[in-house]
Amino acid sequence: MSRVIVIAAALSAACAGQAGLTLAQLQQMALARNPTLQQAQDAAAAAAGEARQAGMWPNPTVGYQGEQIRGGAFQGGEQGAFVQQTIPLGGKLQAAQAAARAREQGRRAELAAQRQAVRTAVALAYYDALAAARALTLRGQGLTLAEDAATTTAQMANVGQADQPDEARAAIAVETAQAAQAAARAAVHAAWARLAAVVGDPGLIPQPLAGHLAPGPAALDTAGYVERLLTQSPALAAARSGVAAAEAELAAARKRPIPDLELRGGVEDNRELQANGRAAGAQAFASAGVALPLFNRNQGGVAAAVARLAGARAEVTRLRLALRAEAAPVLARYRAAAQAAAAYARMLPQAERAEHMLDMDYWDMTAGYPEVLAARRRRLALQRAQARTLRELWRSDATLRGMLLTAGLRPAEDGMTQGMR
Amino acid sequence: MQDRRRFLQHAAALGAGGLSLRGQTQARRAMPADQPAPTAPPATTTGPGVQTPDLKKLPWTDDGGVKVFQLVAEPVRQELIPGKTLDLWGFNGSAPGPLIEANQGDRLRIVFDNHLPEPIAIHWHGLEVPNAMDGVMSLTQPPVLPGGRFVYEFTLRQEGTYFYHSHMAMQEMMGLIGPLILHPSRPYSTAVDQDYVIVLQEYAARPNNPVPDSMAMEFNWLTMNGKSGPATTPLIIRHNQRVKIRLINLGMDAHPIHLHGFQFWITGTEGGRQPESNWIRRNTVLVGVAQAFDLEFHATHLGEWMLHCHLPHHMMNHMVSPVGPLTRGTMTGAGRGAGKMAGMPGMAGAAMHGMALPPGWIAPNANRVPGFPQDAYMEGPMAAMDAAVAKPETYGLPPGWSGAVQGMMTLVRVLEPAMFDHIERLRAAAGGQS
Ligand SMILES: [Cu+2]
Numbered sequence: 001m002s003r004v005i006v007i008a009a010a011l012s013a014a015c016a017g018q019a020g021l022t023l024a025q026l027q028q029m030a031l032a033r034n035p036t037l038q039q040a041q042d043a044a045a046a047a048a049g050e051a052r053q054a055g056m057w058p059n060p061t062v063g064y065q066g067e068q069i070r071g072g073a074f075q076g077g078e079q080g081a082f083v084q085q086t087i088p089l090g091g092k093l094q095a096a097q098a099a100a101r102a103r104e105q106g107r108r109a110e111l112a113a114q115r116q117a118v119r120t121a122v123a124l125a126y127y128d129a130l131a132a133a134r135a136l137t138l139r140g141q142g143l144t145l146a147e148d149a150a151t152t153t154a155q156m157a158n159v160g161q162a163d164q165p166d167e168a169r170a171a172i173a174v175e176t177a178q179a180a181q182a183a184a185r186a187a188v189h190a191a192w193a194r195l196a197a198v199v200g201d202p203g204l205i206p207q208p209l210a211g212h213l214a215p216g217p218a219a220l221d222t223a224g225y226v227e228r229l230l231t232q233s234p235a236l237a238a239a240r241s242g243v244a245a246a247e248a249e250l251a252a253a254r255k256r257p258i259p260d261l262e263l264r265g266g267v268e269d270n271r272e273l274q275a276n277g278r279a280a281g282a283q284a285f286a287s288a289g290v291a292l293p294l295f296n297r298n299q300g301g302v303a304a305a306v307a308r309l310a311g312a313r314a315e316v317t318r319l320r321l322a323l324r325a326e327a328a329p330v331l332a333r334y335r336a337a338a339q340a341a342a343a344y345a346r347m348l349p350q351a352e353r354a355e356h357m358l359d360m361d362y363w364d365m366t367a368g369y370p371e372v373l374a375a376r377r378r379r380l381a382l383q384r385a386q387a388r389t390l391r392e393l394w395r396s397d398a399t400l401r402g403m404l405l406t407a408g409l410r411p412a413e414d415g416m417t418q419g420m421r
Numbered sequence: 422m423q424d425r426r427r428f429l430q431h432a433a434a435l436g437a438g439g440l441s442l443r444g445q446t447q448a449r450r451a452m453p454a455d456q457p458a459p460t461a462p463p464a465t466t467t468g469p470g471v472q473t474p475d476l477k478k479l480p481w482t483d484d485g486g487v488k489v490f491q492l493v494a495e496p497v498r499q500e501l502i503p504g505k506t507l508d509l510w511g512f513n514g515s516a517p518g519p520l521i522e523a524n525q526g527d528r529l530r531i532v533f534d535n536h537l538p539e540p541i542a543i544h545w546h547g548l549e550v551p552n553a554m555d556g557v558m559s560l561t562q563p564p565v566l567p568g569g570r571f572v573y574e575f576t577l578r579q580e581g582t583y584f585y586h587s588h589m590a591m592q593e594m595m596g597l598i599g600p601l602i603l604h605p606s607r608p609y610s611t612a613v614d615q616d617y618v619i620v621l622q623e624y625a626a627r628p629n630n631p632v633p634d635s636m637a638m639e640f641n642w643l644t645m646n647g648k649s650g651p652a653t654t655p656l657i658i659r660h661n662q663r664v665k666i667r668l669i670n671l672g673m674d675a676h677p678i679h680l681h682g683f684q685f686w687i688t689g690t691e692g693g694r695q696p697e698s699n700w701i702r703r704n705t706v707l708v709g710v711a712q713a714f715d716l717e718f719h720a721t722h723l724g725e726w727m728l729h730c731h732l733p734h735h736m737m738n739h740m741v742s743p744v745g746p747l748t749r750g751t752m753t754g755a756g757r758g759a760g761k762m763a764g765m766p767g768m769a770g771a772a773m774h775g776m777a778l779p780p781g782w783i784a785p786n787a788n789r790v791p792g793f794p795q796d797a798y799m800e801g802p803m804a805a806m807d808a809a810v811a812k813p814e815t816y817g818l819p820p821g822w823s824g825a826v827q828g829m830m831t832l833v834r835v836l837e838p839a840m841f842d843h844i845e846r847l848r849a850a851a852g853g854q855s
Binding site: 148151152155156158159161358361362363365366368369372 | 746794
């Protein structure tokens with residue numbers, strides 16, 4: 001409970017414009033700590049290892065060789081050592097390495113996309129926390145207002161201008177405002193917990209956040225957004241590198257039937273006696289051969305690679321459509337929120353002017369205090385609605401700028417595409 | 422006896438130039454019935470001697486024996502008190518319009534121009550004029566259209582307290598009325614030293630809108646000659662003068678006008694001078710809508726006497742409940758005038774004095790006493806604006822006096838000769854009537 005109060009105080013302080021954690025700082029923290037980025041980095045490193053491995057030559061074989069070994073007086077037999085080496089031909093090794101490198105590229109593209117997703121996720125949590133703090137501040141003012149109204153109603157009752165039901169209504173309004181404030185406090189707590197998690201530090205001590213919801217983000221060019229998204233999306237880049245990897249796999253699969261050259265050679269001591277009665281002595285041997293691709297021409301492997309390539313290409317097409325589909329509602333939310341935010345920016349000064357005017361009137365005794373309270377109530381309601389709208393505007397803005405990548409705690413490997421499904 | 426008295430009155434009037442009689446010190450004419458007979462020639466009110474506090478008189482020119490007045494109906498900005506100016510409709514720059522003053526038997530020509538954005542016709546309330554001059558649109562005359570002109574001309578057969586006004590109801594509530602006083606061709610049997618006219622009006626104006634609501638049934642601004650207390654200019658009377666106050670009312674309410682300190686005689690109504698046998702002795706007169714009353718009294722008691730409507734809600738400006746932080750007993754440095762009025766000329770001093778209530782003004786347990794607060798904040802120190810309404814006629818009033826004068830209220834100041842003369846000199850230095 002005390003922690004909640006600390007959070008509330010911290011976030012209220014942030015709202016009051018005091019120095020605090022900036023969004024950029026939080027994003028840097030997340031880039032250093034978010035485990036999905038480590039996962040993505042590990043996957044890229046694994047692919048890099050595989051690429052290195054794919055280029056390795058087969059090891060040579062050395063050994064003893066003996067033939068026609070007979071004992072006794074014959075002393076026959078040929079005994080010696082050999083060296084054997086398989087020589088990959090037709091660029092198979094290079095092709096396999098290229099395929100592995102292409103896979104590594106894909107992993108790196110996924111890492112880039114996940115970095116974007118983490119940054120966006122932090123931004124979403126940050127704006128949530130800012131909005132929650134703002135809402136708590138406004139609910140606090142709402143409670144003060146309700147208490148003021150209750151006191152005023154009691155005063156009015158004292159001069160016959162209010163009745164007991166009016167006092168009951170005022171007391172209920174105080175209770176309602178207290179409940180709303182408690183809910184807002186809980187929302188602040190939840191928002192901070194989400195922020196701490198996506199930053200990757202669940203023990204992050206609640207502290208003030210720098211920044212304000214108002215006046216809202218700089219305007220976004222929504223007209224050309226989808227075209228930009230389709231050229232700049234990191235998820236799409238990752239999918240495209242998937243196509244490149246599949247193409248490399250296919251090339252490698254096609255080279256697989258090219259036979260390796262099997263070379264073997266050695267020297268041996270031939271103990272067999274020659275006509276001159278001497279042993280044949282040292283002699284060499286060698287063999288070379290290739291496998292004939294008669295039965296296994298890697299037909300199945302090629303077919304699989306062709307199918308995977310088609311699948312990868314289809315994934316790019318799917319993702320382009322998915323991005324369009326996903327962008328549409330976010331753009332709609334953004335446009336609506338931007339329009340509403342502009343309207344609130346016009347309305348609020350009017351509400352504040354009216355409230356100020358009535359407040360001045362009250363002190364001049366030309367307007368009653370209930371009118372001041374009503375004006376204050378209307379202004380607070382407007383500010384709450386404005387905070388909700390600005391939260392929506394910031395979130396949709398961050399989502400759009402983040403190229404729709406928002407899953408900051410989903411494993412990177414399938415994050416890009418799963419987010420779009 | 423009666424003839425001789427009238428002769429003497431006339432002679433005195435000629436001797437005084439027939440002009441303003443303010444400041445004269447002749448012996449007073451007796452009050453009827455219970456007062457001794459006159460011992461000296463009385464003054465006369467035959468000449469144009471009516472005083473119009475806070476109001477101008479409409480000048481006229483002579484055209485071969487016809488008094489020609491130029492009357493214009495137009496939008497006006499009327500300051501009720503410092504800091505409160507309303508957008509009204511009036512005549513020749515003010516609401517109510519200026520006094521038209523003439524004599525019984527005169528022939529008047531009123532060249533009327535309509536500078537309002539809608540049609541109008543001017544009615545001469547109570548005057549016996551030819552039907553075509555009666556000023557009822559579409560019945561006795563065509564409407565005077567915006568930018569249009571209509572010439573009214575008639576001979577005055579009557580004497581007394583009358584008024585002119587738009588015959589359109591809402592226009593009346595926007596301020597379109599003015600006093601019209603006809604002096605008798607032969608002096609009244611009792612002469613007065615001072616003769617005042619006060620037009621009673623009322624407006625409903627929201628705090629931040631200078632345009633009053635002419636359709637309202639409740640009114641928060643009550644005026645005498647277009648001013649609300651404490652901006653109403655006090656009537657300055659020399660001890661023992663005989664005073665006439667003519668009251669004219671045109672609004673939605675009848676106003677019970679009460680004079681402190683004196684009993685007055687009602688000597689005339691909107692029907693003209695009443696025979697002495699009909700005079701009524703009162704200290705409060707209910708001035709009904711579209712009625713006029715002439716009050717006369719001998720200012721025999723020195724002092725600062727109130728003249729005001731006694732409807733409780735008409736004894737304050739912009740009546741509003743003061744409940745709220747102002748009356749919670751926690752405010753010490755701020756108060757009325759801490760708002761917009763703080764920036765008004767003449768208000769700064771009051772605001773700097775805190776406008777707060779003096780120590781001991783409010784009981785410590787006040788907020789636990791049923792009924793609190795009533796007037797503590799609405800009248801008294803927090804409503805005072807002495808400096809803002811200071812003028813020669815307020816000279817010598819006790820500090821804070823203005824906190825007690827609000828709404829349809831003014832002061833009748835009956836002064837020692839020295840004080841009276843001093844204020845007269847102040848007024849002369851200030852350029853005459855304030
Ligand atoms: Cu009244």
